[in-house]
Amino acid sequence: MSLSGGVLAVTLVGTITAGIVAIASVVAIYKCAKVAVKVYLQGDGGSLHRVASAVTREPGSSGAAAGESDDAEMGSMSYFIEDLQRERPVRFSSQQLRAFTRNYAHKVGSGGFGVVYKGRFPNGAPVAVKVLNSTLGKRAEEQFMAEVGTIGRTYHINLVRLYGFCFDAAVKALVYEYMENGSLDGYLFDPPPERKVAFDKLHEIAVGTAKALRYLHEECAQRIIHYDIKPENVLLGAGLAPKVSDFGLARLCDREDTHLTITGARGTPGYAAPELWMPLPVTHKCDVYSYGMLLFEMLGRRRNLELGLHGRESQEWYPRWVWHRFEAGDVDAVLARAVATGDKKERETAERVCKVALWCVQYRPEDRPSMGSVVRMLEGEDQIATPLNPFAHLAAYNSGAALPSGDTTTTSGSYGSSGHALSAR
Numbered sequence: 001m002s003l004s005g006g007v008l009a010v011t012l013v014g015t016i017t018a019g020i021v022a023i024a025s026v027v028a029i030y031k032c033a034k035v036a037v038k039v040y041l042q043g044d045g046g047s048l049h050r051v052a053s054a055v056t057r058e059p060g061s062s063g064a065a066a067g068e069s070d071d072a073e074m075g076s077m078s079y080f081i082e083d084l085q086r087e088r089p090v091r092f093s094s095q096q097l098r099a100f101t102r103n104y105a106h107k108v109g110s111g112g113f114g115v116v117y118k119g120r121f122p123n124g125a126p127v128a129v130k131v132l133n134s135t136l137g138k139r140a141e142e143q144f145m146a147e148v149g150t151i152g153r154t155y156h157i158n159l160v161r162l163y164g165f166c167f168d169a170a171v172k173a174l175v176y177e178y179m180e181n182g183s184l185d186g187y188l189f190d191p192p193p194e195r196k197v198a199f200d201k202l203h204e205i206a207v208g209t210a211k212a213l214r215y216l217h218e219e220c221a222q223r224i225i226h227y228d229i230k231p232e233n234v235l236l237g238a239g240l241a242p243k244v245s246d247f248g249l250a251r252l253c254d255r256e257d258t259h260l261t262i263t264g265a266r267g268t269p270g271y272a273a274p275e276l277w278m279p280l281p282v283t284h285k286c287d288v289y290s291y292g293m294l295l296f297e298m299l300g301r302r303r304n305l306e307l308g309l310h311g312r313e314s315q316e317w318y319p320r321w322v323w324h325r326f327e328a329g330d331v332d333a334v335l336a337r338a339v340a341t342g343d344k345k346e347r348e349t350a351e352r353v354c355k356v357a358l359w360c361v362q363y364r365p366e367d368r369p370s371m372g373s374v375v376r377m378l379e380g381e382d383q384i385a386t387p388l389n390p391f392a393h394l395a396a397y398n399s400g401a402a403l404p405s406g407d408t409t410t411t412s413g414s415y416g417s418s419g420h421a422l423s424a425r
């Protein structure tokens with residue numbers, strides 16, 4: 001009896017202990033979940049949640065986030081799960097887009113993929129609605145959703161956020177965060193006085209843009225090649241913080257033919273790497289090349305090719321002009337355009353940008369640096385070796401020669417064929 005009583009007692013104690021452990025585990029899991037919810041709502045997930053709320057709530061409603069009080073925390077679990085599901089962009093109907101844009105009343109601009117309109121969510125948050133051109137109609141819905149899903153899962157402070165999309169019989173569109181300060185081209189090419197910025201600011205924009213590309217190339221679960229880096233695709237937010245737009249679009253859409261000089265090529269002429277229009281393998285290094293072209297335009301505060309303007313220098317392809325000055329040991333001539341003041345630090349920064357630009361546009365993709373290396377060189381963390389001549393393959397053309405007039409074939413805002421194109425003829 002006493003033995004079985006002992007067994008009973010041991011069993012009872014065991015059961016009670018197991019019960020306590022189980023309860024403690026449940027409490028611990030619950031507490032972890034609470035912390036996770038808080039962290040998530042304070043991070044990027046919070047902004048996703050706010051956007052989702054902006055779409056579904058009436059203007060003026062409180063929009064109180066989950067997690068504001070302890071009482072709300074169990075409720076916030078369901079928000080958490082909802083937000084996880086919302087890692088994919090929100091799907092809108094064409095009627096909703098018409099309401100957001102007030103029947104497409106405010107056109108912001110247009111490009112190779114379609115037309116951009118300004119709109120507002122019901123809570124007043126501004127959005128940019130990009131209505132994609134009709135060639136997209138051939139694309140299957142699942143493929144569109146998969147690629148929009150990839151774009152929507154990329155989060156970086158220097159990338160424009162994709163809030164949602166529309167895919168119905170009549171309208172294919174993407175809904176992005178709206179960038180109040182427009183695109184970088186407005187600050188580089190004949191800007192009005194209020195848009196003239198110091199070179200240090202351009203350097204900051206260059207670093208932010210490089211970080212976005214580093215993320216797309218090196219840090220994303222699935223590498224994304226942009227294919228269309230140029231000033232129009234660097235948008236500027238508060239304090240001119242740069243955000244790269246249109247990443248992932250090359251896979252999503254076929255561009256309109258008017259944007260291209262060479263059938264089947266991707267990117268915008270003047271920025272597109274040689275391998276994009278020649279039968280050569282294409283890698284993420286094509287973005288490094290386009291990024292280098294963008295750096296030249298920051299240095300010169302001009303388009304790389306300005307045909308039709310008077311003056312020999314302006315008709316010469318600017319990157320090659322920079323190389324000749326650099327080769328001749330006359331970097332000052334290059335810096336004079338970039339830096340208005342005699343500020344020594346700013347001039348050093350501009351010289352770094354000049355060398356990085358020359359490295360980025362090397363003819364052979366393998367000679368171009370990775371975007372991670374670009375960031376380090378621009379920030380002064382890495383020494384920059386003396387660049388090689390990126391235009392050696394153009395030797396047949398005499399160094400000072402202007403590009404032949406008539407070597408222009410594209411729409412305004414884009415270049416004619418770059419200097420590289422000459423070598424292919």
Ligand SMILES: Nc1ncnc2c1ncn2[C@@H]1O[C@H](COP(=O)(O)OP(=O)(O)OP(=O)(O)O)[C@@H](O)[C@H]1O
Pocket residue numbers: 108109110111112113114115116128160176177178179180182183228232233235245246268
């Ligand atoms: N999210 C946005 N917020 C504010 N302005 C935008 C936004 N997206 C685009 N824009 C503006 O609309 C213009 C047209 O954009 P769009 O992307 O259609 O053409 P693009 O950038 O000139 O060429 P591409 O089609 O090669 O990207 C841009 O130059 C930019 O100034």
Ligand SMILES: [Mg+2]
Pocket residue numbers: 111232233245246
């Ligand atoms: Mg664009």
